[in-house]
Amino acid sequence: MSKYLVTGGAGYVGSVVAAHLLEAGHRVTVLDDLSTGFREGVPAGAEFVEGQIQEADKVLDGSFDGVLHFAASSQVGESVADPEKYWRNNVAGSLELISAMRAAGVRKLVFSSTAATYGEPEAVPIAETARTAPTNTYGATKLAVDHLITSEAVAHGLAAVSLRYFNVAGAYGSYGERHDPESHLIPLVFQAALGQRPHIAVYGDDYPTPDGTCVRDYIHVADLAEAHLLALDAAKPGEHLICNLGNGSGFSVREVIESVKRVTGREIPVQVAGRRAGDPAVLVASAARAHETLGWTPRRPNLDEIVADAWTFTLAKNGR
Ligand SMILES: NC(=O)c1ccc[n+]([C@@H]2O[C@H](COP(=O)([O-])OP(=O)(O)OC[C@H]3O[C@@H](n4cnc5c(N)ncnc54)[C@H](O)[C@@H]3O)[C@@H](O)[C@H]2O)c1
Numbered sequence: 001m002s003k004y005l006v007t008g009g010a011g012y013v014g015s016v017v018a019a020h021l022l023e024a025g026h027r028v029t030v031l032d033d034l035s036t037g038f039r040e041g042v043p044a045g046a047e048f049v050e051g052q053i054q055e056a057d058k059v060l061d062g063s064f065d066g067v068l069h070f071a072a073s074s075q076v077g078e079s080v081a082d083p084e085k086y087w088r089n090n091v092a093g094s095l096e097l098i099s100a101m102r103a104a105g106v107r108k109l110v111f112s113s114t115a116a117t118y119g120e121p122e123a124v125p126i127a128e129t130a131r132t133a134p135t136n137t138y139g140a141t142k143l144a145v146d147h148l149i150t151s152e153a154v155a156h157g158l159a160a161v162s163l164r165y166f167n168v169a170g171a172y173g174s175y176g177e178r179h180d181p182e183s184h185l186i187p188l189v190f191q192a193a194l195g196q197r198p199h200i201a202v203y204g205d206d207y208p209t210p211d212g213t214c215v216r217d218y219i220h221v222a223d224l225a226e227a228h229l230l231a232l233d234a235a236k237p238g239e240h241l242i243c244n245l246g247n248g249s250g251f252s253v254r255e256v257i258e259s260v261k262r263v264t265g266r267e268i269p270v271q272v273a274g275r276r277a278g279d280p281a282v283l284v285a286s287a288a289r290a291h292e293t294l295g296w297t298p299r300r301p302n303l304d305e306i307v308a309d310a311w312t313f314t315l316a317k318n319g320r
């Protein structure tokens with residue numbers, strides 16, 4: 001049994017990973033400023049500290065075996081409109097956290113990186129060796145933190161793993177996605193299915209893809225959580241391992257909408273809108289490195305099952 005600090009553990013992915021850590025018998029402290037997360041998202045059994053990663057030195061001490069770092073600002077559009085917020089929260093915040101870890105002698109880190117570090121891919125599926133040329137500030141700040149972690153591993157022996165998520169989806173029991181405002185496709189399609197928005201806007205149907213809409217690699221949040229536990233075991237002092245997490249298969253926006261129709265049995269009004277700035281046509285992961293080095297295999301690759309778990313969570317959240 002180990003003791004971990006989970007930054008951002010009141011948010012979507014962090015709450016699911018915190019729940020998995022507790023189920024595996026570990027002790028968990030969540031540090032979250034509730035800027036986009038929810039107090040009730042913190043799993044029962046975790047200690048909760050309301051505060052910022054910039055003040056992690058007040059929480060961290062030698063009793064912790066490692067940190068799982070989810071806390072970040074993560075909206076692509078906002079990052080372009082307000083870059084200083086992203087450099088401050090994601091980069092300066094992570095720098096303070098990593099300094100506090102070193103001061104407290106906490107020498108293991110698992111970091112939430114992103115497919116957005118790659119930008120427009122030169123080839124798909126995308127491997128970790130691909131060029132990193134982010135097309136937005138969010139991706140640039142996450143890439144900067146990856147570089148920071150590499151240098152910390154080299155200079156000070158940090159044991160680190162960055163996990164580059166592709167499109168996280170689904171839910172895990174009572175833990176799921178509830179961003180406000182929502183920007184992710186599947187929860188937005190649910191809002192259209194529930195009549196909470198008049199339609200789902202499809203951002204562009206003139207991409208060079210089979211049906212003209214963007215293709216993404218949707219990965220179940222519980223599969224993602226399992227990879228974090230494996231990453232904690234795989235982390236080695238002085239090394240920074242970077243692994244993509246995805247299923248390796250892509251679904252178009254229209255295919256996602258069809259899946260939501262099948263799962264919910266509801267009509268979904270669709271309106272084709274213009275392209276959203278900065279959207280690559282296709283993002284699909286090669287997760288070969290995660291398979292080989294972490295021993296990770298996603299167990300829930302079926303899109304309808306991913307959507308069904310998210311739908312069950314959404315209905316419960318809406319009191320239906
Ligand atoms: N959801 C995805 O599809 C996706 C894809 C790739 C990467 N990621 C990354 O995964 C991580 C989690 O994403 P999510 O979707 O769960 O986001 P989220 O917004 O639901 O969770 C982030 C949490 O961090 C907290 N937080 C933000 N800044 C903080 C600070 N300075 N100090 C303390 N707490 C702070 C928020 O209150 C929130 O609870 C993020 O780092 C994100 O960049 C997410």
Ligand SMILES: O=c1ccn([C@@H]2O[C@H](COP(=O)(O)OP(=O)(O)O[C@H]3O[C@H](CO)[C@@H](O)[C@H](O)[C@H]3O)[C@@H](O)[C@H]2O)c(=O)[nH]1
Pocket residue numbers: 074076114115116117165166167168183184185186188200201202203204214215216253276279283
């Ligand atoms: O109302 C909407 C919302 C989205 N989309 C499209 O749906 C796809 C998925 O969009 P979204 O759910 O917003 O995810 P992405 O923009 O692909 O970004 C997610 O996945 C990236 C990795 O692929 C991560 O880096 C980001 O953090 C995460 O938000 C994209 O083609 C969007 O253009 C629409 O057509 N209509």
